[in-house]
Amino acid sequence: MRRLDAQVDDHYAAWLPEAVEYSTINPARRRYSSLYIPAPSPNMIKLRQLLAQGSSIIDGRAGAKKFQYVVEREQAAAMALFGAKPVTGTSLQHLTKLVLKESAIHGKSKKTISKIKRGVDWYLEHIIQDDIEITLIDYDQVREFINADLIAGVAGSTLKGHLYGLRQIWNRAKQSRIVSGESPFHEHTIRVESKSYSPYTYHEIYELYNNAKGELKTLIHAAATTGARADELLTAEVKTPSTFNHPCWFIKLKQKGKTKQSTRVVPVHHSMDLSDGFQFKMKYKTAQTQMKELQENVFGTLMDELTEEPRKLTLHSLRSTVITELVVKHRINEKVVGGITGHIGGGSSRVGSLRGYIHTDDLNEKKSIVDLIPWAISSA
Structure with missing residues (x-):
């Protein structure tokens, strides 16, 4: 109207x-x-x-x-x-809308906001309802859903992420005095088997690259020569700074990143030919799905020879490869590598305060480090 x-x-x-x-x-x-x-x-x-x-x-x-x-x-x-009191709403969906809106206002990342929404969707799928009064949710019911998912093989880290989102909704309801007492989403013991991402070998990366098509091919090349997170590259833009005669990845300069070091400028690797204004069009979920299908088609299930267990391989594994290459093989300071990959390298409690005085904003220095990353394949 x-x-x-x-x-x-x-x-x-x-x-x-x-x-x-x-x-x-x-x-x-x-x-x-x-x-x-x-x-x-x-x-x-x-x-x-x-x-x-x-x-x-x-x-x-x-x-x-x-x-x-x-x-x-x-x-x-x-x-x-006219003296009317606003309707606060006590349903899970109504409170979720409030939390998502307030999270965006307070500058929380899209990843965190999506995590909150996924938790609510997970709960509603289990109760097979579109909505529920938040006062009707109880601990035992939530526990049953968790147990059922664990038996079905759902990762503990995934379930913990769902509970995180639901706790934000409950806390918001508590602030509005809609609920009181302990949250039904607290105190759930969930075992999480922490398993680091296995790095790809460069031979494996080249095999994936040769078999990839379209934007996924370019994304693999970009991730393997920057160590950037996939979501960072998918929202980045290639530009040539006025003070530097080489195209660079402008990463998280407009969007909120995972850490403070996420916002950075990284020179494009010498093996890539990208013009100013280049941006990916594919979405993160699409990239993850295509990468998984590509890996299965090219390699099947890759096993760790030492543990005889499947290796944990995703787009994020390219990041592990780059960081390992620069820190282990070339012995470059972790904080310097962090300025390129967006990873916070080393806490002051372990490495002393000296690293707090190391600054790596010089793009010429960054480019010399980026060019240490190997790429022994034609980029046609």
Whole structure:
């Protein structure tokens, strides 16, 4: 209604008419009679002024976010004028919307926000309902769902992620005094078998690259020559800085990254030919799925010869390969490597305070380090 109303010349005239006489037909007697609409109350006049102010802020070209902002502001003010209390809502879905909105306002990363939403989706899928009053959720029910998933082989780390998201919703409900007491999402013992990502050998990387197609081929090349996280590269842009005559990856300069070092500029490896303005179009989930299918088609299941267990290999394994190459083989300082890969290298408690004085913003130094990463294959 607000969007349609913004497109007419006489805003709000149909909503709140002035005191005036209208001629109308009396259906029963089929003759004209007069209908008098009384003058609006003082609060109604204020409301009209409020709506008129909103109309001056937006126009027919305004985006959805601006419309939503104006509507929410007007709704809150109108409710205050007429003494109406806002409906807080006590359902899981309603509280989730609040938490997601507030998380975005407070600058939480998209990854964290998605994690919260996934937790709610997981719970609703288990109860086979679209929504539930949060006061009806109990510990034993949640425990049963966890046990069922563990038996089915769901990773403990995945379940812990779901519980993290649900705890944020419960905490928000507690702040609004909708619930009290212990959260049904707390105190669940879940064993998590910590297993580090296994690095690919360069022979394996070249095999994957040769069999990959489209953007996945370029993504493998980029990840194997920067050590960047896949989601960082998928949101990065290639630009040539005015002070440096070589294209660079501009990583997380606009979006929030996982760590403070996520925001960085990394020279493009000499083996890549990318022009300014290059950006990936594929989504993270698509990249993960395609990489998994590629690996299965090329190698099947790769086993660790020492443990005789399957190796943990994903796009993230390319990051392990690069960090291992630079830190172990070339013995470059961890913090220096962190300036390229976006990984915080070494805590001060273990390596002393000296590293706090090491700065690696010089792109020429970064490029010489990046070019140490091997790429012995044609990039055609």
